[in-house]
Amino acid sequence: MRISLACNWKYELLNHIENENILQECVTDLYGTYDLSFTGSGRPFLLMQKKSKLEIEEYINAVHDLNLEFTWLWNGQCLGYNKFNVQEQSKALEELDWLDDIGVKYLTVSDPYLAQFARTYHPKLRLKVSVIAEVNSLTRALEWEEIIGSEGVLTLSVMVNRNLPLLKKIRDAVRCDIEILTNDCCLNDCPFRFFHYNECSHASQTHDALEGYYNDWATMACQNQKAFNPEQVIMCKWIQPSDLDTYMDIGIDYFKISGRRYGTEWLYRVLKAYSERISSRDLGKILNGYSFVSDPLELAGGQFSEFSAKQEKMGGGNPDDQGIMLSVPDFNSELLSERLHSFLQNLPFDGERCSENCGISCNYCFHIAEKAYNVPSEKKAEFYRNYMRFLYRYLNRGEIFLPKEERVLEKPLTEDHTDTGTETYTGIPWKEDAKQFFEEAMVLVPASMKKAATQGIGFTAERTAERQNLYEVNKQLLISIILRLIPQPFKHDFFDFLLEKKINPNDYMDQEDIDSVKKLPYGTDIMRKKAIEKGLDVPGQIINTNIEQKFENQQLNTKEVKKRKMDTKEEWEAYLDKFMKAYNELPDLKPLIEPVAPLAFQYHITDRPEMNYYQLIEKDGMSWGMGEYSGEAPILIHETSFETMKKVNSGESNPIQETMAGNYNVDGDPTKLMACAPLLPLNAKAHENAMK
Numbered sequence: 001m002r003i004s005l006a007c008n009w010k011y012e013l014l015n016h017i018e019n020e021n022i023l024q025e026c027v028t029d030l031y032g033t034y035d036l037s038f039t040g041s042g043r044p045f046l047l048m049q050k051k052s053k054l055e056i057e058e059y060i061n062a063v064h065d066l067n068l069e070f071t072w073l074w075n076g077q078c079l080g081y082n083k084f085n086v087q088e089q090s091k092a093l094e095e096l097d098w099l100d101d102i103g104v105k106y107l108t109v110s111d112p113y114l115a116q117f118a119r120t121y122h123p124k125l126r127l128k129v130s131v132i133a134e135v136n137s138l139t140r141a142l143e144w145e146e147i148i149g150s151e152g153v154l155t156l157s158v159m160v161n162r163n164l165p166l167l168k169k170i171r172d173a174v175r176c177d178i179e180i181l182t183n184d185c186c187l188n189d190c191p192f193r194f195f196h197y198n199e200c201s202h203a204s205q206t207h208d209a210l211e212g213y214y215n216d217w218a219t220m221a222c223q224n225q226k227a228f229n230p231e232q233v234i235m236c237k238w239i240q241p242s243d244l245d246t247y248m249d250i251g252i253d254y255f256k257i258s259g260r261r262y263g264t265e266w267l268y269r270v271l272k273a274y275s276e277r278i279s280s281r282d283l284g285k286i287l288n289g290y291s292f293v294s295d296p297l298e299l300a301g302g303q304f305s306e307f308s309a310k311q312e313k314m315g316g317g318n319p320d321d322q323g324i325m326l327s328v329p330d331f332n333s334e335l336l337s338e339r340l341h342s343f344l345q346n347l348p349f350d351g352e353r354c355s356e357n358c359g360i361s362c363n364y365c366f367h368i369a370e371k372a373y374n375v376p377s378e379k380k381a382e383f384y385r386n387y388m389r390f391l392y393r394y395l396n397r398g399e400i401f402l403p404k405e406e407r408v409l410e411k412p413l414t415e416d417h418t419d420t421g422t423e424t425y426t427g428i429p430w431k432e433d434a435k436q437f438f439e440e441a442m443v444l445v446p447a448s449m450k451k452a453a454t455q456g457i458g459f460t461a462e463r464t465a466e467r468q469n470l471y472e473v474n475k476q477l478l479i480s481i482i483l484r485l486i487p488q489p490f491k492h493d494f495f496d497f498l499l500e501k502k503i504n505p506n507d508y509m510d511q512e513d514i515d516s517v518k519k520l521p522y523g524t525d526i527m528r529k530k531a532i533e534k535g536l537d538v539p540g541q542i543i544n545t546n547i548e549q550k551f552e553n554q555q556l557n558t559k560e561v562k563k564r565k566m567d568t569k570e571e572w573e574a575y576l577d578k579f580m581k582a583y584n585e586l587p588d589l590k591p592l593i594e595p596v597a598p599l600a601f602q603y604h605i606t607d608r609p610e611m612n613y614y615q616l617i618e619k620d621g622m623s624w625g626m627g628e629y630s631g632e633a634p635i636l637i638h639e640t641s642f643e644t645m646k647k648v649n650s651g652e653s654n655p656i657q658e659t660m661a662g663n664y665n666v667d668g669d670p671t672k673l674m675a676c677a678p679l680l681p682l683n684a685k686a687h688e689n690a691m692k
Contacts, residue, residue, distance in 0.1 A: 006260040007032030008300035011512050013264045026275040031071035036206045040076030044203035044214045047261040071106035075130035076201035096122045128153040132197050141170045150175040158184045161237040162351035171251040179254035185289040188235035192218040223292040227385045230373040234365035241273045243344045258288045266298045279337035291331035332380040339372040386412040428462035430473045444493045457485050492520040521678040580624045582689035596675045598633035608642040636668035651684020
């Protein structure tokens with residue numbers, strides 16, 4: 001048996017594989033990609049971990065050290081016409097070169113054009129056809145085999161998983177390997193599936209016009225059907241671990257396990273079940289998409305807070321959309337595997353007529369649902385159904401974009417889920433030390449992101465307490481949730497905040513996560529300064545480290561700045577030309593700009609508008625020009641005086657210090673602003689080289 005396993009970029013997952021013989025024998029490759037990429041993938045960025053190019057290279061090297069292969073995802077369903085854009089194609093070719101260099105074996109594609117493109121320019125890379133391509137017939141299988149060649153892999157549509165006669169026909173007809181997805185819980189012949197993958201593609205693309213903004217309407221629509229019609233859960237085309245022998249007898253080569261968004265514990269549980277071919281008691285615990293609500297402590301570490309800021313931005317700042325989404329109760333049901341032991345063997349027509357007859361002339365899955373689908377608490381299940389009905393209507397009516405006072409629908413409430421204003425979010429009380437700690441910790445986040453981060457973490461803390469049968473949110477649980485959900489630009493700050501509070505991070509994080517956080521740059525310290533002014537107990541030592549010491553070795557003498565001849569527009573333009581060239585020559589520039597590109601800095605010189613200029617950041621370097629930027633990249637607008645601008649460029653000062661002093665203002669997406677913080681120390685280096 002050969003298993004292709006979802007990659008969550010955690011070394012702990014590789015350790016499990018290395019330490020268990022049965023896993024070494026079964027796992028052949030891991031698959032993954034960037035959170036945001038040229039093609040996008042089948043998951044929105046908010047569910048994925050953000051990893052740099054270097055971190056990915058190191059991880060793939062570790063995969064190879066275990067004699068495993070790596071599969072890179074290029075399987076976004078819709079790229080618009082960006083795939084025909086010359087600049088995007090150049091980037092795509094660079095990425096293929098890189099994948100070839102680091103020894104990636106397979107490239108997963110869903111677009112026939114991109115498949116031909118990759119095979120033309122990099123024939124060494126073998127191709128896997130994504131499950132997104134919906135290879136659901138013998139004709140389509142043969143057509144795709146022509147494209148990928150006999151050395152490729154066909155991942156068949158999940159909708160044919162139980163059509164055993166068709167699987168046999170395809171296996172007999174094609175020479176390439178065949179893969180099937182084992183633990184998918186999408187609706188049978190789901191009408192939302194195509195649109196869902198389209199939306200996920202855009203929500204994971206670097207060139208997306210909405211910058212990854214995404215509301216998961218398709219999942220809500222899907223989950224509504226499951227909530228009110230439990231037979232739909234049985235109709236989903238998941239495969240039980242105990243049934244894998246049937247598929248191996250047909251000649252299926254690979255079994256794919258999905259779950260890139262999950263942490264190691266969840267993936268390990270699923271991998272153990274399929275490698276040992278033993279189903280867990282509750283099959284729902286190994287199915288991806290079984291529940292709309294995921295335990296945040298089981299996730300790999302998505303970017304929910306960053307995403308929440310985008311939600312507020314798209315909604316014009318009026319909707320309390322995030323609170324509505326996060327207060328969805330748990331999916332209170334179990335899928336009992338002990339009552340499914342003969343499910344596959346007794347399928348009518350060997351599953352050949354499932355698509356045309358399911359729920360129409362065949363009620364087999366209805367009878368199975370009566371036996372195997374269990375609801376431990378009907379009260380909680382009913383509340384879930386009511387909430388999902390409300391949420392579905394809420395999005396369908398477009399109330400997400402209406403101010404709160406203009407909305408018609410109201411959230412369903414029960415005695416256990418009352419709206420208690422500022423006290424709680426879902427009715428779960430907080431211990432006093434947890435409240436105080438939360439208030440102090442959130443000072444690390446700037447005002448523009450604070451509402452989104454506070455709501456997201458607050459709701460999730462209460463939901464997790466409820467899930468763990470706790471009667472209140474305690475400090476220990478809260479710390480675990482903050483470590484998971486605090487925006488990435490502030491994770492290092494929060495880590496140091498724990499140390500200053502004499503809280504041991506090892507009690508909440510494994511060493512891998514600790515090492516990862518230590519590599520992150522610090523966020524801005526503006527909010528901590530404000531906290532001190534308010535008298536809150538926030539460590540001052542870190543402020544000194546991040547603001548004063550960070551730039552101590554980069555400051556230039558004030559007299560030097562005054563001696564420079566930059567008084568005329570011509571002198572200023574000549575200086576900027578040298579400054580930008582020097583910037584592009586810095587060896588540490590490229591790794592820092594790749595995560596933020598594309599982005600434009602528009603500098604408005606308030607007292608000398610003729611000196612206005614812009615700085616365009618792209619993955620391969622920077623460019624600049626005088627006047628106003630008119631391109632398509634997102635813009636951060638910087639406003640300050642001419643003297644302050646010269647000090648910032650020289651490294652004598654920096655935007656953080658000048659903002660605190662009231663001399664500098666930056667307007668734009670706060671997530672992108674925080675991501676640019678690591679660039680600040682480069683100003684002094686570029687200036688020094690420009691002045692030689």
